[in-house]
Amino acid sequence: MDIIRIFKNKNYTYLFLANVTSSMGNKIGLIAFTLYILTRFSSQPIFATITELMYSLPMLVIFLFIGAVADRFDRKKIASWADFICGFLSLGLLFAIAIDSIVLSFFIIFVRSAVSNFFGPAQRAIMQGILTEKEYPVATGLNQMVNSILILVGSSISIFLYWHIGIEGAILVDAISYLVSGLLIQLCNIKVEIRLPNGEKSWKDVSIGALISDFSKGVRYIWNNKLVLAISSAFFLFGIINAGYALIPTYALKYKLAPESYETVLLWMGIVSGVGALFGSVVGSYLATKMKLYHIAVLSLIIMGSSVVFSGLTNNVSIFILLDFFISLAFPLLNIGFGGWLPSLVDPKIIGRVYGCLTPMMMLSHSVTLGIIAVTFPVYIGVSFLFFIHGTCMLLAAIFYYYIFQKNFANKRVVEQQM
Template sequence: MTNIIGIFRNSNYTKLFFATFTSQMGGTIGLTAFTFYLLDRFSNQPAYATVTELMFSLPTLAVFFLVGVFADRLDRRKIALYCDWICAGLSLIFLLLLTIDIMPLIFGLLFVRSAIRNFFFPAEAALVQGVLSSDDYTTAAGLNQMVSSLFMLFGSGMGVFCYWTFGIEGAIAIDMVCFIISGFLIKSTQFTEEIRLPNGRHTLKDLNLSLVIKDFSSGFLYLIRNKLLLTLISGFVLFGIVNGGFSVMQVFILKYKLEPLDYEKYAVILGIIFGLGVLIGSIIASVLAKKVELHHMLIIGLLISGTATIFGALVNSTFLYMCGLGIVALSLPLVNVSLGGWLPSIVDPKMMGRVQGCINPVMMFSQSLTLFLIAVFYPSFVTIEMLYLIVGSCLVLVGFFYMTILPKIINQEHAAKKKEVVVL
């Protein structure tokens, strides 16, 4: 608790913390409401809901080579600020397109808005790394996980609530307001030039094709040459499958298996259970991170969450399914806090944007591919139970992969550091 109080005394971090929260809410409420709008309007075409999620993940593959370079070469504060305000403007256009009711245009706008949002997170992560000391990274990771849990708890629930109460238009209007608030919070921050521009001043004109390719390549080579970093990131391929599956599986299992008549009501309850579970799990993970090796916490979280996800595929009771999902929610923060506290401590601040730019496409490629396959094969060839088995198995496989590889690499690094000390 003392660490949390201390970290919030940093006004820049506090503003970034709440800016990230409101920006995530802005990207969630309207999208959740739109998913339920599609499920209501096109009840016999679940592929539309999957395509909506695909428009959220696929743009990463279109801009992945730019986001990291931008975050390392341009003003990180301005990138985060402009992302929020541009997304607010696109939300307003979203409202106008709903009146025209041409689905390809709406999906196209969702693609563009998601592409813009991809520039926000590497810049924000690099700013957070710059304003905190290495001792605070794990605490910040725990707080970020709490933000995610609150946004799961209130974001999805509010998306459904706003859809019921204000309609799809009201939910999208709230999206727009959230982006505007986030933008003003970032605008009120003050960072040194070293944090905003760690690689010196550049303009968009300086970022020609050769420089973009050179910078992206340097980030990729930096990742490849760091054995620990490469091992951690390799697991993100399967994390993408998990994210892609979970983004639609929970609604599908309620609507098409467990509660077909009251799936919207149960979706809200499920969101509350999941959000509370992640919130409690985040607190537990933050405490454990001070007492347990991060790689042990990471492996335990993966194995427990994967087993509980497989359990969800095997039950026919809504109560038992929610119990299994609660266990998943409690254990996932062990994974996220471990990775969130670990990565900033092993990445050079000057390379943080480019490393994030390499991580996101790895995960989003598998996430987009998963959503595409779900849209094509569900429910004709793949059942909802099979989806849960696939996702749960991926979590377990990554857990065993890390269990086999990480201890060896960590021991090698410790041995190398001891040799350096002896030489000195």
């Protein structure tokens, strides 16, 4: 099996485990902190939205650096030191909570999020160098499995830790996860040409002009490759989906479906969602070898959009959890459909700059979505309408992507080769 063969590559195994622990560090503490904020400011949901904004806004500040750093400097060192620094910043967050400083807590979350954003492009660029072209979709499916489970089941783990060892214990687990991830990256034996595809560089060679030039190269590369451009636009959609589902289900449970027991329901929903994400990742990896990738992506958008719309209509907690299972199952398919395609199309020497363009695009839509939720909910719109808007956007996106790929790319040889 492809999955068994890919894990025989020790470097991939270390990177996979590093992604597991880094994602855990990135999500567990943040979710626990959001619960802490919801408990402390229960009548002011805007504070939970601000917490999510502190996670997404940093990318809009440092987007010029992300891709350039991944392509100019040692990718292994970038990935490992990003984790180490985030681990120590998590310890700083413990101090901020201990002195009861919300402002300092938000600031540390902001800085930690900025640093953590350097991990992804460097790790994915290394992954591209150590895998064959046929292994990309499988690896993307496995990574998506990890991310989906930790994003969705992360709420269950966080609630469990929050209940039993408090916010301080949850943040400590967060810090340890980052540090373990950094150590796993250090264990990788990566060839110099993969770590430094453009040769040894010095920080003295980096200037604002050089960073702008590198970012512009990434933008031009995307713009001049229609297939890459079409796939890249999906990352804007990812930002909207991630932002909405970071908060909307919690708001639905707390303010509509289960006000008195929303934490318990979130715990069980996280378990069910995790099963869905795991199943979706396995199915997605299999479908990637049998179907065209854009068909997988469109199918996932239809499943997700329909489930989200019905989630806003139901008043039954059990049905709500069941619909969340289908959403969780479909999301890995979406990421495999688009994310598993990109590495096959992009030059390894510029892959970091391409991801450096995609991530701020995703975080821009993420931040805008959170901003809209912060301003409009609950004063102007209710939680059911949030679901309706969210689901409708996905269904419209399914129609758009099917039309775009079917019309412009489906019969091109390059598409058939990559799909």
